[in-house]
Amino acid sequence: MSYSSPPSCIMFYRECISQRQCAVIKAHPWNDKKWLVTAPTAQIPSSSPPGSGFTLKWNDSYLASKAGAQIVTPMVYSLTNKQYTRGKSMPFREFIHNLNNNTSVDQKSEEAYMTTQPAAFDSQGRLTVANAPTPPLLDDMPLRPEIMGKLTPAAYNLWMGKTSGKSSGLHQDWHDNLYVLLRGTKKFKLWPASLTQTHMKPRGTVAEVFDNGRVRYEGAERCREDGATARDARRVADVELAKAEQQLDTAEASGDKKRIQSARKAVEQAEERLDSALAFAVGGFANIEEEDEEEEDGGDSDAFDDDDDDDFDDDGGDDDEGQQVDGENNLPHFSSVSSDQVVANSTEVVLRAGEMLYLPAGTWHDVTSYRDGDNDGGAHLALNFWYHPPSSKGSFEAPYEDDLWERDFQLWCDANGRS
16 A cells, blocks of 8 residues: 555555555655654655655754763674674764764674664553653654554654665564654565464464464463553553552642542542453453462563564564574564565565655564665664554554553653653
8 A cells, every 4th residue: 555645544544554554655744733853845856866855854963962862772783793783872972973983883894773772661660662762852743643543652763774785684563663764765575464374484483363463472471462461451550540649649738629529539440440450460361460470480471572572673683694683583573584585475665765654563574774875974764653553343433442552651641741
């Protein structure tokens, strides 16, 4: 599916999201008032090269000024061993400087690439939503681009490097992905999630393939098709109850009877949600207490849950020739074969700066990155939005079977001063 401009969110849900259909959008979300990253250029000569139809606010100078203090840990690709390893942590401005001055690595044998950052948890117990260096950059973009409708964001990531012609390795992700290319070119080879067990030869053992394409591998905590686990339900309910009780304490200290009454009602509602979360745990897909016992006994219930989206879920991973990321060669959602060895037809997409790509959860993809000439040192740059995948029986108005992810996202927004 291809669009010359962003379609309405209802149309996009009907034609792509609900159908689990990949799509190319040959524009950025310029209709979103909060989108300040790029802007379309009014008059573009027909002879202009691809990707020249917009102006980019996020040049290297701006990124270093706006987000330079953020600490990032780039990957380093060995041209000798054909492997990625984690490099040293540094301020983002230092990474940009080193990248442009060829001082970040030994340029004769290594190449640096900033991908998603190592997994970490925030103060409310969720995996980091805004990965470095994106937190200050959120000022320049909508947290929820209109095209994605009512899907709930799971994470924001920035990708930057000079690696050219390197493959990500064939893999799939747990989340829906809106991938926004800002500089450079990316070549995607795509296969549907339905081929997971017949053609794609994943390294992990498949436990179940959900109707929405999401795959759960053996060793992962049991979950719904939108990724929600008993642990998520309990975590969100615990945070909501603590917040309600704190508001009640404040209300009682004020002596305002109306505030106290309202706060007590909020506590009651939070307690009801906690009861529901416990029912989710006991009667749903996993019992928290049982899983805790498994972990104490040496079990690995969380070994390959969504935490594994942290390392190489898009285009910073394994080498196309089968060389693996150092120490990461057992990631279950990577294929044990290269894309050239898959005996099934693929869809190939060449994504250029100024365009976006939508990938439903579970889509198998291999990504090759190409540099952007000499612009800003020639680095390619991309921003991606990960979303909790919708339930197969969901609708545009209610993409999930309940409001768990929406409540969780609102808690994150409140805690980070985001609306």
